[in-house]
Amino acid sequence: MINCKEASEFTIKKSKGKLSLKERFQLWLHLSICGVCKLFAIQSKWLDKVSSRIEISEQFSTEEKETLKRNLSDIKS
Amino acid sequence: MAKLELYPDTWIDVYSDQMLGYAITRVQDRDLAKDLVQESFFVALRSRQTYRGELSEKNWLYLILRSRILDHYKKKKEVTESQLQNNRNDEGEGDNFLENGAWKADTAPKEWNADRMVESKEFMVVLNKCRSRLTDMQQSVFTLKFIDGETSEDICKELDITSSNYWVLVHRAKLQLRNCLEKSWMT
Numbered sequence: 001m002i003n004c005k006e007a008s009e010f011t012i013k014k015s016k017g018k019l020s021l022k023e024r025f026q027l028w029l030h031l032s033i034c035g036v037c038k039l040f041a042i043q044s045k046w047l048d049k050v051s052s053r054i055e056i057s058e059q060f061s062t063e064e065k066e067t068l069k070r071n072l073s074d075i076k077s
Numbered sequence: 078m079a080k081l082e083l084y085p086d087t088w089i090d091v092y093s094d095q096m097l098g099y100a101i102t103r104v105q106d107r108d109l110a111k112d113l114v115q116e117s118f119f120v121a122l123r124s125r126q127t128y129r130g131e132l133s134e135k136n137w138l139y140l141i142l143r144s145r146i147l148d149h150y151k152k153k154k155e156v157t158e159s160q161l162q163n164n165r166n167d168e169g170e171g172d173n174f175l176e177n178g179a180w181k182a183d184t185a186p187k188e189w190n191a192d193r194m195v196e197s198k199e200f201m202v203v204l205n206k207c208r209s210r211l212t213d214m215q216q217s218v219f220t221l222k223f224i225d226g227e228t229s230e231d232i233c234k235e236l237d238i239t240s241s242n243y244w245v246l247v248h249r250a251k252l253q254l255r256n257c258l259e260k261s262w263m264t
Contacts (some may be wrong), residue, residue: 003178009248016229034191043255051223054204056102058110059094068115069233075122076085 003028007037011044081130083137085122093136096142103146103220107210113149116141145148150217154236157214173252184256194262207257215250222247
């Protein structure tokens with residue numbers, strides 16, 4: 001029987017299809033009796049979904065753009 | 078078919094903001110992101126003779142930016158590795174598991190109201206804050222895996238790490254992030 005630490009490792013590998021049949025069975029068995037690891041599995045999956053939407057938008061100020069343009073044209077010439 | 082061309086005079090106006098957002102999402106530091114974008118334009122300008130018009134101008138610029146970001150990750154990796162040699166403290170599973178591999182009571186996952194979390198705009202801020210608390214290598218791996226959706230094989234190749242190291246990093250990143258979210262958001 002695998003322990004919780006292993007179960008959490010398996011959970012993460014499983015999301016990328018990296019578990020063998022035996023490991024999948026071991027994980028299934030563990031999750032069927034361990035509520036905390038089951039919770040971890042649900043949260044982990046949810047975290048994957050949310051993380052793929054991380055996007056920070058940011059802009060250059062007008063001055064920064066002017067400097068960038070100047071620096072760029074220095075190189076060109 | 079007409080060959081695609083480059084218009085360097087328009088780069089800053091057309092692409093610089095998008096590229097800054099792309100970089101900052103991946104390095105989480107505005108000054109650094111700004112440098113990376115600027116460098117990318119320099120590199121692009123200097124190597125514009127090698128542009129064959131196979132990629133669009135935009136994709137070509139992003140390819141250059143992306144390789145600057147990966148270079149940055151690799152540099153951080155070298156720093157991390159030399160730090161690890163000097164000071165081998167374990168950042169990771171020790172926070173969550175007992176010796177026998179069972180969850181520690183205080184950091185074991187607790188029930189979340191996940192729907193309530195996502196609806197809030199502040200959630201992304203918290204998520205990013207938690208992400209920036211990960212170690213450098215955990216951040217790199219996390220970004221490539223979850224934001225860029227790359228395969229584990231590609232990430233190992235790009236960062237030059239072994240597959241077992243990779244899974245340890247992802248595992249720790251996940252645990253840390255989960256802990257941090259629970260602490261900063263659920264209480």
